[in-house]
Amino acid sequence: MAVLPGSDIPTRPVTPAAAATHRPAVGSVHSWDLSTGVDGPGTRFVTFLSGCPLTCLYCHNPDTWRMRNGTRTSADAVIAEAAKYTRFIAAAGGGATVSGGEPLLQPVFAGELLHRMKHELGLHTALDTSGFLGARATDALLRDTDLVLLDIKCWDPDTYKRVTGRPLRPTLDFARRLADLGQEVHVRFVLVPGLTDAPADIEGVAAFAGGLGNVSRVDILPFHKLGEAKWRALAKPFTLHDTPSPTSDRIASAREVFRSHGLYAV
Template sequence: MTTPSALTGAVHSFDLSTGVDGPGTRFTAFLAGCPLRCLYCHSPDTWHRRNGTPTTVDQLMAEIGKYRRFIRVAGGGVTLSGGEPLLQPAFTREVLRRCRDLGLHTALDTSGFLGDRADDTLLDAVDLVLLDVKAHDPATYRRVTRTGDVTPTLRFARRLSDAAIPMWIRFVLVPGLTDGQAGIEALAAFAAGLRSVQRVEVLPFHRLGSHKYEALGLDFPLRHVAAPPPAAVEAARVVFRSHGLNTY
């Protein structure tokens, strides 16, 4: 029988960042494997578990331990991202639990598509969920992700709200894809109905990951799409603010 500390996950990479993957300076571990194929994904190298390095919980915790004092002093913590960390729920659960035992702030960066895989024990070890909502409208969601249904994400968001687990909702604004006024209004109204949303981040689409597609021999679907102008990004943020949401 595998002990919790010997659980093995597929870890693509990890780094230290500030103000990107949660509050303060974060140790962010990127797990390999994702069920979605978002048109604007900037990390196609994390799509498959085979692209990760087999890593036990103890091994990842040893890496985190090297930075434990620094990230605590810096008011940060540990974020599990991806890929999609809920594709590896047992590994994710144990790492989060161990981080919580060390007194470290924990964050889960997820699309919510596999939210049903997060049991109560896993969520009990989470201080913050960074919920990447691709779109509220089902048709737009399918276009963005090239698979799947938005229903699991919305269900997961309501579950987090009911459990009073803090959320940062992230939404990528893509010209001609997710920038429709009706879709933005619908998502803002949905987010406003959740009790534990601390902030909304409207992130402008960019093509900074296009070189990864080239290296993998893949076509970047949005290679001809320009970043949205600052005025369009701010207009989307105004919609969320009009619903009483703290928006950046």
Template sequence: MTTRPAPPSGPHRPGRTDAPTVGSVHSWDVSVGVDGPGVRFVAFLAGCPLRCRYCHSPDTWYRRSGRTRTVDEVMVEVERYRRFISVAGGGVTLSGGEPLLQPRFSGEVLRRCHDLGLHTALDTSGFLGVRADDALLDATDLVLLDVKSWDPATYRRVTRTGSVTPTVRFGRRLADRGTPIWIRFVLVPGLTDAVQNVAGVADFAAGLATVQRVEVLPFHRLGAHKYAELGLTFPLADTQPPGPDLLARVRGQFAERGLTVY
């Protein structure tokens, strides 16, 4: 999937009381079956509080990496694809980066899309779930919840900060609201693959009544060139993708909990 940078935004006068809601948008693209059901218009917002070792988009870590866009400008792009994604049974997904780093902007885009009758999805780690107010979640039809790991030490090794607790609280809040959830778990040999670490994520997912599926995503190195372009070292340059036996074992751990696994 090749993303297109958002073009420069129009002029804006600082200090206006009627100033439109703006956000930092890294790029947008159209994807199929990757960022939610059907064909999706995906807006990648800039900025993320985590520094996951397997991240394939280090170019979205900082808000300054994006371009300032108004909600209206984003909706102009959505309108270009509206009929196409509607007929194809898709919708709009906010991804990143981390969309909840910009909750006001994300919430307004989701609401505007929802008002158009488009299916909406939020791709988030849940680390900033407390920033998602009820209005934002009311406009969200699906949450793609990235659970980085369960074991505390492993979580810190993966993300280099924090703990899984905010994600857990957010997931339970979503389930209590009746919001559909797709759990995502990145499988990295030697990092996230420990039996007990996977078991913790699986038990958590099985305890959420609105989880529709679990996606076990095999680690890959497709974003390694971005690190080189940014003058950064890719932390997992020597790590191989998981083999079929490991994938089968981990997917089996989720399936044993009665979960639908992809």
């Protein structure tokens, strides 16, 4: 993985009108990687953009939260890097994913990357998002997105606010918009013992996802503490230090709840 060092980039709000008429050639990029299995189907070129409005308690990349933790990078540079791997990616049935941080904090730059990955490089495209800033995703951006990886952190609004620092409603609104558009979605649900594993919480997310009609897969992601060292390096308290990973039985039970709503869950 090539990790790009930090620099400061001011955050400016982007209106849908501005996004539709102008695509800036630069954005704040944290890093890029080649990934298999967790960022969409097949082997993928994943671009991690800097900046995120959420502060998830279990985040394994807190170093992506601020725009200034990234490097001012041109879309040309990202596309040139991805182009080195297109034959390998195509042979592996993969594509390109724009992730973060939260890519919709930079919706115009993210849209440019998705557009060029799809139309210049011919790659399957995916957007990895919490959905909190889904209103910033223009219809044009979504047309250039073959798959949305949507993180629904939990169902109870109070727990969601505790986990992320933000309200749940914008994510649900975005999910419904994607359903109305017929956009393919993979839902990701992080199973955290004592936090997101309450039966009512799992049932709520499963029933909601099952009712959308456009969710082709659900990934149950077991909580882990692999990012704890980053929290320490940033002098941030990692409050889930004593939280264990879920047992295999608990993961299997959560999968069955999603499957009971007609969803393919792994």
